[in-house]
Amino acid sequence: MAETPTARAAGADTPLSASAALKLLDNQQRRVANERGRFVFPITLAWSVAWLVGFLALWSVDGPTADSVGGWHGLPLPVAITIFLVLLVAAIVISIVQGVRGGRGFKGSASEFTGTVYGISWSVTMVAIGILGGALQAHGMSTTVANIYYPCVYTFAVGLLYLLAGAIWHSVPSVVAGGCVILVAVIATWFGYPNHYLVLAIGGGGTFLVLAIHDVVAGRRVRAQLAGEAH
């Protein structure tokens, strides 16, 4: 089998100075970290689209007035709910598929326990929010308040889980994004129906969009640096 020039260069046993060795070592470890983190970008992008478009669709049901949005009266409720649910399911599927792909080729991680517990904590939290909401409604919470409770508390929980992920896996961008999403959830609640959907769409979806762009730019920068140093 013919070797590629890269492979030959990588395999060559030419003498290395201490500084060149340290640089090579550091570059290789950055490359591994970068490659292992690449699966996250499609997940973040999927959630940013789901929130931006999904919450915007829900807001449009009662949000726009004839004056504010050029005579448009928004989407009918069933259409808005369908859009929101389809995007939500798509984002969940993309997260699962990418999560599995991200772990491809690695096994027996000592942090498997952490990852599993963290994954389960998402499901537990989301189910708990639903049951809590059901109990509140059974005790007289109005539909108007329920319309605020579910999306805002759900968004708050997502922010908190992102913040935790950042703390566990030492990712400052996740900590910042989590903090922003918590803030967006709190502010949105004060806006009330229907403009809380607008705050969640722009604030929450926007935060994830910025995070996705940050991921792709940072990844490209590392790859460009490594390619530049390899030649």
Added chain:
Amino acid sequence: MAELDPVIHAQARLRITASLATLEPGESIAFPRLQELLDMTPGNLSTHLRKLEDAGYVAVAKAHQGRLPVTYLELTRAGRRAFEDYTDALRGLLDPS
């Protein structure tokens, strides 16, 4: 001058060891995935892995994914320690204070 471990101090084996050192203790990586992360041919990677294995730095485990045999690799405790000593020695050479 501090001695640099000759098993690790060669471009290919340094890159292999550095990659494996990013894994957590107990975690291992499949041969094809490691090959992707290193841009090395299977033959070249095998040759260098054998040297690391002979030195007791890398543990090789065979597993099966369906019908396909897959080789998983990880640093041994001695390998991890040797890599730490090696990086300490490098830093010592660059900053002898």
